[in-house]
Amino acid sequence: MTRKSLIFFGIALAISSIFQASSALAYVPPSHFIIKTLAAKHAGPKGIRLRSQVTKIENGKPSDVRFKALTVYNAETQILRSWALDDAGQKLYQLERKANTFTVPDALMFLSSVPDLTRTLTDAGVPIRSESDLLALPDEEQRRNAEVTYFKRWKNVPAWLIGRPIKTEPQLWIEKDSFLPVRVLIQHEVQFDSYRFYRGFPYPRMISLIDSDETPVLQEEMLEFTTASSLPEFKGSAPFPASGFTEIGNASPSAQKTLIEQFYKFVR
Numbered sequence: 001m002t003r004k005s006l007i008f009f010g011i012a013l014a015i016s017s018i019f020q021a022s023s024a025l026a027y028v029p030p031s032h033f034i035i036k037t038l039a040a041k042h043a044g045p046k047g048i049r050l051r052s053q054v055t056k057i058e059n060g061k062p063s064d065v066r067f068k069a070l071t072v073y074n075a076e077t078q079i080l081r082s083w084a085l086d087d088a089g090q091k092l093y094q095l096e097r098k099a100n101t102f103t104v105p106d107a108l109m110f111l112s113s114v115p116d117l118t119r120t121l122t123d124a125g126v127p128i129r130s131e132s133d134l135l136a137l138p139d140e141e142q143r144r145n146a147e148v149t150y151f152k153r154w155k156n157v158p159a160w161l162i163g164r165p166i167k168t169e170p171q172l173w174i175e176k177d178s179f180l181p182v183r184v185l186i187q188h189e190v191q192f193d194s195y196r197f198y199r200g201f202p203y204p205r206m207i208s209l210i211d212s213d214e215t216p217v218l219q220e221e222m223l224e225f226t227t228a229s230s231l232p233e234f235k236g237s238a239p240f241p242a243s244g245f246t247e248i249g250n251a252s253p254s255a256q257k258t259l260i261e262q263f264y265k266f267v268r
Contacts, residue, residue, distance in 0.1 A: 026151035030143075031128045031162050035118055037179045042112035045201055045227035047234075048073040052223055054084075056259045057208075057216040065255045067092060069220070071268065072233045073110050080106060081233055081240065082268050084249065084260045092249030093260045095268070096240045105190045105267050108172075108181045109203065124186045125170035126163055154182050178202075188212060188266050198225050209266055218262060 049072050056065035068089075071082040080102065084093035097106070099116045107120040118128050127148040134143045150161040154173050159182060163171035173183035180202055183191050189210035195202045207220040245257070252260075 028147070028149040028151050028160050030131070030134060031147055031149055032114075032118070032131050032134070034160060034162065034174055034179065035121065035128055036114050038108070038174065038181070039112050039114045039117050041179065041200075041202055042075075042110060045199065046075050047228040047231040048075070048110070048201070049226045049228060049231060050203070050222065050224070053221045054259065054263050055219050055221070056255065057218055060216060062219070065253075065259055067256060067260060068223075069263070069268070072231050074231060074234050075110075075112065077234075078111065078113065078116065079234070080110065080268075082264070084264075086248070086252070090248050091246050092252055092256075093245050093264065094241055095243040095264050103265075103267060104184055104186050105192075105207065108184065108192075121172065126172045126184075126186075127170075128162065151176075157182070159183075188217070189214075190267060196222070196225070199227050201227060207267060209262065218259060218267075220263065220267060 050070070052069045052071070054067055054069055056063045068085040068087070069082060070085060071080065073080045078099035080097045082095050083091050086092055097103075099107075099111060099113065100119075102111065102116075102120055104120060104124050104126075107117050111117040111120070118130070122128050129146055134146060137143050137146060148163055150165060152159050152161045152165065152173070154175075158176040160174045160176055161171060162174070163169055163185075165171070167185070169185075171183070171185040172181065174180065175182050178195070180195055181192055183189065191208045191210060192204040192206075193208070194205035196205055203222060203225050205222050209217045209219075211217050245252075245260075249257070249260070
């Protein structure tokens with residue numbers, strides 16, 4: 001290696017070291033503040049209706065196995081209802097969830113209640129430190145040390161990581177500038193891409209489920225998103241049918257049924 005090359009290499013190494021040091025020391029807000037800010041973004045709409053298409057991914061590409069999904073959310077009661085539909089609009093599967101049974105992805109997408117969102121995340125193993133827990137510690141240094149948070153980059157975007165950067169441990173990645181989730185790892189990895197805002201309410205255009213071996217499993221593509229003061233799906237006194245496949249759904253092809261089960265277990 002020539003002298004000129006050595007000098008260039010030394011400069012590059014120094015710049016890299018400075019960048020890594022500044023990244024390591026970058027300020028990360030308390031985890032409870034990050035979650036509180038995210039939850040506040042969901043305040044406002046009383047009702048939400050979402051139409052989407054869920055597609056199985058094979059060899060990194062969308063396959064012909066798919067279904068439409070209709071999801072409605074009552075923000076006042078924190079009840080979510082969703083149906084898997086065939087191309088003719090017939091119900092294949094139905095599901096109702098209350099806040100205490102939300103999947104982690106849906107809690108991140110819909111809940112405006114800080115306690116409920118925090119509970120869902122901590123139950124899943126994401127280390128959120130409450131404000132009261134931090135205030136009980138004697139000084140600022142111990143409060144900082146109690147947090148399991150890091151400044152990282154995800155797809156070249158600055159992000160805050162809540163949780164240890166170890167593949168086998170629960171992690172929540174929040175985009176720094178927007179305070180919106182871009183990635184969560186629990187049993188599987190779920191990624192959130194290309195957010196759109198609807199009367200101030202954020203929702204990603206694409207949600208992807210990634211298997212433990214980093215293989216894409218399915219994608220939910222948002223087709224239509226609307227907010228409403230009331231939803232007809234919640235009117236009437238008749239109880240919601242038991243969650244599961246309908247008679248038509250039971251007769252669906254096995255590949256489609258597997259896709260529906262995966263979506264409603266890990267995403268919705």
